[in-house]
Amino acid sequence: MARARLQRMTPQEAERTGASLVGLTLRDETTGLGGRAILTLGKRDLTQSLPWTRLSTGSPILLSEEKVDDGATVRGIVSWRDKQTIELALAYSPEAVADRPTWRVDLSNDEIARDRQRFALQRALSAEKGRLFELRGALLGEESPEFKPAIAPAELPAGTLLNASQREAIAFALSAQDVAIIHGPPGTGKTTTVAELIRQAAARGEKVLATAPSNMGVDNLLERLLRAGVKAVRLGHPARVLPELREHTLDLLVENHPDLKVARRLLKEARVLRDQASRFKRAKPARGAKQEMRAEAKELIADATQIERQVIAELLDGAEVLCVTLTGLDHEVLGPRQFDLAVIDEACQSTEPACWIPLLRSQRLILAGDHCQLPPTVVATEAQREGFGVSLQERLIKRYGEKLISRRLTVQYRMHTAIMQFSSREFYNNELVADPSVASHLLCDLPEIERMPLTETPLEFVDTAGASYNEEQEPDGESRRNPEEARLVEKKVDALLAAGVAPSEIAVISPYGAQVRLLRELLGEDGPEVDTVDGFQGREKEVVVLSLVRSNSTGEIGFLSDTRRMNVALTRARRKLIVIADSSTIGGHPFYARLLEYFDQQGAYRTVWEEVE
Numbered sequence: 001m002a003r004a005r006l007q008r009m010t011p012q013e014a015e016r017t018g019a020s021l022v023g024l025t026l027r028d029e030t031t032g033l034g035g036r037a038i039l040t041l042g043k044r045d046l047t048q049s050l051p052w053t054r055l056s057t058g059s060p061i062l063l064s065e066e067k068v069d070d071g072a073t074v075r076g077i078v079s080w081r082d083k084q085t086i087e088l089a090l091a092y093s094p095e096a097v098a099d100r101p102t103w104r105v106d107l108s109n110d111e112i113a114r115d116r117q118r119f120a121l122q123r124a125l126s127a128e129k130g131r132l133f134e135l136r137g138a139l140l141g142e143e144s145p146e147f148k149p150a151i152a153p154a155e156l157p158a159g160t161l162l163n164a165s166q167r168e169a170i171a172f173a174l175s176a177q178d179v180a181i182i183h184g185p186p187g188t189g190k191t192t193t194v195a196e197l198i199r200q201a202a203a204r205g206e207k208v209l210a211t212a213p214s215n216m217g218v219d220n221l222l223e224r225l226l227r228a229g230v231k232a233v234r235l236g237h238p239a240r241v242l243p244e245l246r247e248h249t250l251d252l253l254v255e256n257h258p259d260l261k262v263a264r265r266l267l268k269e270a271r272v273l274r275d276q277a278s279r280f281k282r283a284k285p286a287r288g289a290k291q292e293m294r295a296e297a298k299e300l301i302a303d304a305t306q307i308e309r310q311v312i313a314e315l316l317d318g319a320e321v322l323c324v325t326l327t328g329l330d331h332e333v334l335g336p337r338q339f340d341l342a343v344i345d346e347a348c349q350s351t352e353p354a355c356w357i358p359l360l361r362s363q364r365l366i367l368a369g370d371h372c373q374l375p376p377t378v379v380a381t382e383a384q385r386e387g388f389g390v391s392l393q394e395r396l397i398k399r400y401g402e403k404l405i406s407r408r409l410t411v412q413y414r415m416h417t418a419i420m421q422f423s424s425r426e427f428y429n430n431e432l433v434a435d436p437s438v439a440s441h442l443l444c445d446l447p448e449i450e451r452m453p454l455t456e457t458p459l460e461f462v463d464t465a466g467a468s469y470n471e472e473q474e475p476d477g478e479s480r481r482n483p484e485e486a487r488l489v490e491k492k493v494d495a496l497l498a499a500g501v502a503p504s505e506i507a508v509i510s511p512y513g514a515q516v517r518l519l520r521e522l523l524g525e526d527g528p529e530v531d532t533v534d535g536f537q538g539r540e541k542e543v544v545v546l547s548l549v550r551s552n553s554t555g556e557i558g559f560l561s562d563t564r565r566m567n568v569a570l571t572r573a574r575r576k577l578i579v580i581a582d583s584s585t586i587g588g589h590p591f592y593a594r595l596l597e598y599f600d601q602q603g604a605y606r607t608v609w610e611e612v613e
């Protein structure tokens with residue numbers, strides 16, 4: 001569906017969405033692990049950089065030859081990308097039709113992933129007894145989830161300092177018999193907590209499945225588990241795993257296992273025998289010798305496969321924890337293996353069907369995430385209508401209430417208190433507390449940053465009302481932008497740079513893709529990172545400049561009315577948050593009226609007239 005839409009656009013339009021790269025030529029081809037073809041592609045002009053793209057290491061892609069209408073595509077994944085080139089790992093090397101072929105790469109929505117979700121739902125639906133049947137009851141709201149009395153958390157390893165809310169969340173999760181939630185607002189150490197929960201479960205001898213919707217999420221968990229001394233194995237294609245963690249993938253562990261040497265020798269012998277058998281074509285073969293050799297080669301291959309299977313089983317059964325993305329749970333690899341506990345980190349970033357996949361193999365389920373931030377992106381309106389935009393965590397909290405099913409982490413290690421406070425009031429029952437290590441930190445506390453009002457205060461709101469900074473629709477697009485506001489952002493960024501803030505410590509964020517594109521042009525390649533709110537979820541920077549774009553006489557605010565998007569936007573900055581917006585447009589919405597009042601109370605409100613003086 002998504003690919004069909006991309007194919008209908010002109011190549012340039014498709015490239016601008018960030019989901020395609022077009023006009024590529026082949027630079028290099030090698031063979032990688034497991035005989036995969038590794039292709040390096042770049043623009044025809046060797047010095048030309050690739051445009052901004054969402055295709056990054058690990059993205060599933062489809063490669064096709066441009067201007068050839070035979071519909072032939074090769075499926076693969078991005079294994080590496082730098083400024084000028086993109087490297088792909090493919091099952092096989094594509095055959096070019098044209099003499100001097102050019103190629104295009106499109107992001108693919110993974111069909112295997114969809115099949116696994118469908119299968120999980122069907123299995124859950126048809127379960128008539130057993131654990132899956134019981135868990136289904138709890139997840140569908142038919143049977144209240146049960147909890148044992150909470151036990152005291154097991155001894156923590158030296159160097160692990162958990163705060164009280166983190167300890168309580170772990171004790172609560174360990175007492176869950178069916179399903180429980182760890183609610184982690186921004187910067188509250190959710191992953192730290194989840195990793196410790198898994199370590200404690202493993203220390204009790206439980207087999208744990210540690211999952212997240214994204215490869216990055218799984219890698220974060222794996223890295224912490226390894227640091228805590230847990231025996232963890234990563235499933236999934238090595239190219240999708242951070243290079244420093246690849247040695248912990250099942251593929252590489254198998255590859256490096258001593259028994260595999262034997263298997264390889266057997267395969268080599270089998271190849272020699274087969275070669276010999278085919279050579280008999282010319283000489284006159286002894287009766288039956290050809291068949292005998294082939295049969296022997298077959299046996300050797302079977303022995304090698306058997307050794308490989310045993311190595312895989314030994315590695316899987318020897319691990320305390322298996323780390324894998326939700327949709328990467330592969331029955332071919334795991335067979336019927338069952339787990340005592342399945343944990344889903346970043347649970348609110350996943351659609352619900354994917355969360356049912358680990359359920360098929362687990363006794364209990366723990367979700368960790370923040371349903372007050374953005375839900376998964378669901379493009380199709382029909383899917384949105386059918387409820388795909390609601391995560392399992394959000395649905396369970398609505399069904400059972402926060403108290404029964406979840407515990408919230410309340411100490412955050414990111415934001416100055418003034419940056420945190422508004423979000424805490426609006427979304428977290430005013431329960432968030434800034435850890436003393438961050439509660440009053442400011443830009444001017446960083447080395448080599450000049451002391452001035454810009455760096456000595458945590459908050460700033462620049463109101464463009466009355467300045468005729470009108471929004472406009474992007475030419476040949478549907479997104480909105482605001483050029484005057486973009487120039488004001490540029491001025492702010494220049495002032496920050498002049499005060500000594502490094503570009504790498506600044507993020508410019510806007511809800512609208514068109515404004516992001518405009519700002520990227522204005523601020524240049526070496527400028528600060530510019531992204532949409534959705535794209536910046538999960539990240540943080542010392543200073544964030546937020547451009548809200550909307551400025552019209554009818555008070556229309558479009559998707560700014562999803563306040564979870566603003567919750568994400570307002571909670572990315574550690575030491576300084578600058579918001580640029582038109583109060584006369586956004587102020588009609590009660591949430592934004594309260595936001596304006598908050599900035600005013602904090603003495604952080606200015607009009608654009610004060611700014612441009």
Ligand SMILES: Nc1ncnc2c1ncn2[C@@H]1O[C@H](COP(=O)(O)OP(=O)(O)OP(=O)(O)O)[C@@H](O)[C@H]1O
Pocket residue numbers: 161162163166184185186187188189190191192193413538
């Ligand atoms: N108990 C603690 N004491 C001190 N620092 C902590 C504690 N818990 C977490 N942190 C720090 O807080 C930061 C965020 O933690 P972590 O990376 O676990 O959170 P996350 O789940 O990835 O982020 P978020 O909570 O924003 O989703 C890290 O730098 C971590 O070291």
